[in-house]
Amino acid sequence: MIPNTTFERLPEEKKERIMQAALMEFAEKGYAAASINRMVEKAGIAKGSVFQYFGDKEGLFAAVFAHSLEKVKDELRKVRDNPARTDIFTRLAQILHTGLDFTRTHPLIYRLYTHLLSTPDMPLRNFLLTRIRKEGKDFLAELLEKAADRGEIRRDLPMQEALFLLEALMDRFLLASVLPYLGEGFSDKKTMENHIPGFMDILEKGMGNKRP
Amino acid sequence: MIPNTTFERLPEEKKERIMQAALMEFAEKGYAAASINRMVEKAGIAKGSVFQYFGDKEGLFAAVFAHSLEKVKDELRKVRDNPARTDIFTRLAQILHTGLDFTRTHPLIYRLYTHLLSTPDMPLRNFLLTRIRKEGKDFLAELLEKAADRGEIRRDLPMQEALFLLEALMDRFLLASVLPYLGEGFSDKKTMENHIPGFMDILEKGMGNKRP
Amino acid sequence: MIPNTTFERLPEEKKERIMQAALMEFAEKGYAAASINRMVEKAGIAKGSVFQYFGDKEGLFAAVFAHSLEKVKDELRKVRDNPARTDIFTRLAQILHTGLDFTRTHPLIYRLYTHLLSTPDMPLRNFLLTRIRKEGKDFLAELLEKAADRGEIRRDLPMQEALFLLEALMDRFLLASVLPYLGEGFSDKKTMENHIPGFMDILEKGMGNKRP
Amino acid sequence: MIPNTTFERLPEEKKERIMQAALMEFAEKGYAAASINRMVEKAGIAKGSVFQYFGDKEGLFAAVFAHSLEKVKDELRKVRDNPARTDIFTRLAQILHTGLDFTRTHPLIYRLYTHLLSTPDMPLRNFLLTRIRKEGKDFLAELLEKAADRGEIRRDLPMQEALFLLEALMDRFLLASVLPYLGEGFSDKKTMENHIPGFMDILEKGMGNKRP
DNA sequence: AATGAATGAGGATTCATTCAT
DNA sequence: TATGAATGAATCCTCATTCAT
Numbered sequence: 001m002i003p004n005t006t007f008e009r010l011p012e013e014k015k016e017r018i019m020q021a022a023l024m025e026f027a028e029k030g031y032a033a034a035s036i037n038r039m040v041e042k043a044g045i046a047k048g049s050v051f052q053y054f055g056d057k058e059g060l061f062a063a064v065f066a067h068s069l070e071k072v073k074d075e076l077r078k079v080r081d082n083p084a085r086t087d088i089f090t091r092l093a094q095i096l097h098t099g100l101d102f103t104r105t106h107p108l109i110y111r112l113y114t115h116l117l118s119t120p121d122m123p124l125r126n127f128l129l130t131r132i133r134k135e136g137k138d139f140l141a142e143l144l145e146k147a148a149d150r151g152e153i154r155r156d157l158p159m160q161e162a163l164f165l166l167e168a169l170m171d172r173f174l175l176a177s178v179l180p181y182l183g184e185g186f187s188d189k190k191t192m193e194n195h196i197p198g199f200m201d202i203l204e205k206g207m208g209n210k211r212p
Numbered sequence: 213m214i215p216n217t218t219f220e221r222l223p224e225e226k227k228e229r230i231m232q233a234a235l236m237e238f239a240e241k242g243y244a245a246a247s248i249n250r251m252v253e254k255a256g257i258a259k260g261s262v263f264q265y266f267g268d269k270e271g272l273f274a275a276v277f278a279h280s281l282e283k284v285k286d287e288l289r290k291v292r293d294n295p296a297r298t299d300i301f302t303r304l305a306q307i308l309h310t311g312l313d314f315t316r317t318h319p320l321i322y323r324l325y326t327h328l329l330s331t332p333d334m335p336l337r338n339f340l341l342t343r344i345r346k347e348g349k350d351f352l353a354e355l356l357e358k359a360a361d362r363g364e365i366r367r368d369l370p371m372q373e374a375l376f377l378l379e380a381l382m383d384r385f386l387l388a389s390v391l392p393y394l395g396e397g398f399s400d401k402k403t404m405e406n407h408i409p410g411f412m413d414i415l416e417k418g419m420g421n422k423r424p
Numbered sequence: 425m426i427p428n429t430t431f432e433r434l435p436e437e438k439k440e441r442i443m444q445a446a447l448m449e450f451a452e453k454g455y456a457a458a459s460i461n462r463m464v465e466k467a468g469i470a471k472g473s474v475f476q477y478f479g480d481k482e483g484l485f486a487a488v489f490a491h492s493l494e495k496v497k498d499e500l501r502k503v504r505d506n507p508a509r510t511d512i513f514t515r516l517a518q519i520l521h522t523g524l525d526f527t528r529t530h531p532l533i534y535r536l537y538t539h540l541l542s543t544p545d546m547p548l549r550n551f552l553l554t555r556i557r558k559e560g561k562d563f564l565a566e567l568l569e570k571a572a573d574r575g576e577i578r579r580d581l582p583m584q585e586a587l588f589l590l591e592a593l594m595d596r597f598l599l600a601s602v603l604p605y606l607g608e609g610f611s612d613k614k615t616m617e618n619h620i621p622g623f624m625d626i627l628e629k630g631m632g633n634k635r636p
Numbered sequence: 637m638i639p640n641t642t643f644e645r646l647p648e649e650k651k652e653r654i655m656q657a658a659l660m661e662f663a664e665k666g667y668a669a670a671s672i673n674r675m676v677e678k679a680g681i682a683k684g685s686v687f688q689y690f691g692d693k694e695g696l697f698a699a700v701f702a703h704s705l706e707k708v709k710d711e712l713r714k715v716r717d718n719p720a721r722t723d724i725f726t727r728l729a730q731i732l733h734t735g736l737d738f739t740r741t742h743p744l745i746y747r748l749y750t751h752l753l754s755t756p757d758m759p760l761r762n763f764l765l766t767r768i769r770k771e772g773k774d775f776l777a778e779l780l781e782k783a784a785d786r787g788e789i790r791r792d793l794p795m796q797e798a799l800f801l802l803e804a805l806m807d808r809f810l811l812a813s814v815l816p817y818l819g820e821g822f823s824d825k826k827t828m829e830n831h832i833p834g835f836m837d838i839l840e841k842g843m844g845n846k847r848p
Numbered sequence: 849a850a851t852g853a854a855t856g857a858g859g860a861t862t863c864a865t866t867c868a869t
Numbered sequence: 870t871a872t873g874a875a876t877g878a879a880t881c882c883t884c885a886t887t888c889a890t
Contacts, residue, residue, distance in 0.1 A: 006873080006874065010874090028331075028333060029244060029331070029333070030242050030245070030330070032242065032244070032245030033242065033244030033245050035858085035859075035860095036859080036860065036861095037858075037859080037860090045875085045876095046877065047860090047876085048861090048863085048877065049874075049876075050860095050861095051861060051862075052873090053874095056860075057860065111330065114329065115331070117326070117330065117387070117391070118326035118327050118329065119242060120240065120323070120391060121240065154417075156413075158413055158414070160397055160407065160410065161407050161413075164384070164385075164388075164398060164411075165414060167384070168380045168381050168383070168384035168385070169377060171380070171384065172376070172379070172383065172384070173376075173380070186376060195376070197370075198370030198372065198373030199373050199376075201370060202369070202370070202374060202418040203418060204418075205417060205419075206414040206416075206417045206419070207414060248884080248885065248886090249884070249885085257851095258851045258852060259851085259852065259885090260850070260851055260852060260853095260886095260888085261849085262885095263886065263887080264849075264850075268885075268886075269885065269886090430852075433853095434853090452755075452756060452757060453668060453755070453757070454666050454668070454754070454755060456665060456666065456668070456669030457666065457667075457669050459879080459880075460881065461879075461880080461881090472854070472855055472856065472857095472882090472884085473853075473854060474882095475881085475882060475883075476852090476854080477853095480881075481881065481882090535756070538753065539754050539755070541750070541811070541815065542747070542750035542751050542753065542754045543665075543666060543751070544664065544815060545664065578841075580837075581838070582831075582837060582838070584821055584831065584834065585834030585835050585838060586834075586838060588809075588822060588831070589801075589805060589838060592804045592805050592807070593804050593805075595804070596800070596804035596808070597800075597804070599753075603753065603754070609796055619796065619797050621794075622794030622796065622797030622798075623797050623800075625794055625797075626793070626794070626797060626801060626842040626843060628842075629842045630839060630842025630843070631838060631841070642870075642871095671862080671863070672863075672864065672865090673862075673863070681871090682873060683865090683872085683873065684865095684866085684867085684872055684873060684874095685870085685871060685872075687864085688871075688872095692864075693864065
């Protein structure tokens with residue numbers, strides 16, 4: 001039950017190999033359908049080791065998730081610490097670009113997240129989802145508030161709905177970059193960036209404070 | 213493999229009972245983790261019958277999906293055939309309301325769809341997703357085009373991106389109505405309708421043709 | 425969880441074969457150490473069948489126990505219905521003989537019982553032990569009471585202790601007939617009967633009402 | 637396989653800690669079901685050490701047994717060296733009291749013994765059982781013989797059966813003090829002593845030489 | 849056509865034991 | 870000497886599928 005520190009003390013290369021193999025399984029199959037057999041074969045380790053490291057399947061999943069969350073946070077930090085003093089719409093465009101970079105580098109992590117979203121009886125689901133969503137949502141909420149303070153968005157903008165719309169767009173945008181068949185013109189990761197200005201145009205008109 | 217017509221000739225009540233039990237399993241667990249054992253117990257039929265009717269698990273899934281798709285189409289038809297001659301934003305609001313009605317009546321169908329979205333190796337995934345998405349997307353695309361013809365949306369609106377945004381909003385809105393923890397104020401199905409005017413406000417300003 | 429009736433409907437020969445194989449495993453190894461793998465191999469059935477019949481290992485154990493209890497009851501009934509109107513000590517001798525017959529015919533059942541006795545975390549232990557002990561103990565208690573009524577035992581006999589002693593003797597006597605190394609002269613099942621008169625002599629003097 | 641002397645040279649406190657943890661496992665679960673994993677965790681030592689000290693599981697068990705046997709012998713010595721020159725029945729009562737003290741102090745040792753009794757394929761079973769039983773049986777036998785010499789028991793007492801009965805009573809009495817559900821009034825360790833006079837009364841009448 | 853018994857592959861997990869450090 | 874990481878065999882159990890009735 002109590003995971004020991006064995007895994008932590010492994011050589012970095014081996015740790016990464018194991019995390020990667022596990023992430024692949026979970027991201028592709030979801031939690032319940034993921035097979036530890038396949039996993040250990042991919043990672044080239046003994047089956048028993050998994051249980052020595054993580055206690056059980058759930059512990060392995062939690063570890064994979066924590067590992068992934070770290071990478072998400074790193075990415076968010078990059079965006080957040082961006083010193084650029086630009087208006088909110090430019091920043092949103094930046095964020096979409098960064099998100100695209102992230103899904104390009106870590107497509108499996110985003111898939112893991114979508115499984116979490118769509119599987120109601122995944123273990124730790126509520127705990128993990130609240131953790132991961134808080135990261136993203138708080139960030140967007142802060143962005144909106146600051147923009148409101150600076151007068152970059154119109155006064156009568158319904159904030160809750162704006163936030164929801166932004167989240168929906170981001171999530172779907174990243175999802176499209178990671179899974180096929182979400183719409184022609186959007187399944188090609190390479191050309192997705194071309195759509196960003198279009199989104200910004202709509203958002204700016206819908207939420208911004210500019211006079212025509 | 214080749215499903216025969218035995219199932220079709222079953223009494224309606226029994227057919228519905230089987231479809232419902234199967235839908236519950238697939239919607240809750242996803243394809244791979246779904247158990248035919250649980251399914252037949254819930255439906256109160258013999259396990260052998262499932263294989264007689266549908267050939268194998270995949271066939272059963274296809275049948276469940278087709279069955280669900282019919283209900284989606286019924287719903288869409290309701291909206292499409294709505295004789296009301298109103299502007300596109302009023303119609304979008306209507307569609308959100310109807311969608312909410314649908315997830316209220318058929319929450320499992322929507323969950324089935326999210327599994328399909330997030331599981332890349334689900335059988336028939338591509339085939340089924342294209343089928344189901346075409347229904348919704350074609351409908352929205354047509355809506356946009358007609359609105360353009362009627363001058364209800366601004367001329368320079370980037371159409372592809374507008375379509376993508378609408379889809380994203382609809383999907384996320386319905387997802388929130390079906391699964392918990394997608395944001396405070398949005399997990400409560402009863403009050404979700406209150407947000408619709410807010411969305412319309414943003415969309416109208418972002419896409420519409422009105423002079424301030 | 426709920427065992428179905430599949431097993432009950434099996435041909436008698438197969439049922440007996442399975443019960444016998446399971447009884448052997450449990451009697452020899454105890455509950456935890458018993459292997460279903462070995463069991464099914466011995467019985468010549470598929471592993472999955474065990475779980476279809478009994479749900480899980482515990483269910484199998486309960487079935488084996490119930491099956492065995494039936495045989496114990498049959499035996500007890502034989503003794504109880506013995507119309508012989510003799511004094512208690514003759515009856516006790518009869519009972520020991522019958523018990524010996526029983527362990528000769530069903531040595532494994534008695535071993536199962538000793539495991540139950542000595543393993544504190546066996547599933548259903550309390551439930552099963554109370555059930556099985558009630559059978560034997562009530563019988564002995566009734567025997568003593570009737571003997572008291574008939575004046576076959578001395579008035580000042582401490583009843584509780586007498587009962588305990590009788591149980592101890594019976595149990596140990598049967599145990600010795602079933603497991604080796606409980607004492608020279610007592611490990612040989614064939615000659616054990618020779619000891620019965622000796623026991624009766626002691627008991628009669630210790631508990632009886634005879635004048636010397 | 638061949639145990640070295642490493643364990644012997646350990647500090648007394650550590651040795652005792654290890655023996656205690658191992659005894660708990662074996663006494664509660666029996667040999668096969670006992671887990672060295674749990675054992676080392678309880679003892680707070682490295683798993684490898686167990687194999688360094690004892691070679692394998694069987695060696696560990698033998699060591700635990702030997703360790704326990706020492707304590708039994710200590711107890712027996714106490715009784716045997718009792719200088720009191722009393723008749724055999726007073727001594728038997730004393731022995732029951734001492735036995736009760738022993739199971740109170742070392743309940744696990746007695747449980748270990750019952751597992752040994754009921755598990756026919758326990759390693760070293762025959763070797764260990766003969767060793768432990770000899771201790772107790774020889775002692776009782778000697779007691780009986782001396783009593784016979786002193787004329788405390790009747791001449792025609794069947795000695796083998798008397799010995800058997802005494803052993804049965806002692807064993808069952810101690811077992812009842814260690815495991816629940818062996819009979820109302822006998823599962824409560826605290827009041828068990830009250831039954832001793834009752835037993836002695838029966839034994840004395842059954843085996844003694846007194847004239848009424 | 850309907851049943852449900854039979855099957856064995858594969859699931860997660862625990863285990864005693866080995867061995868390099 | 871003491872450690873604890875690595876291992877794979879064996880554990881119970883679930884599953885989709887087949888097939889005789």
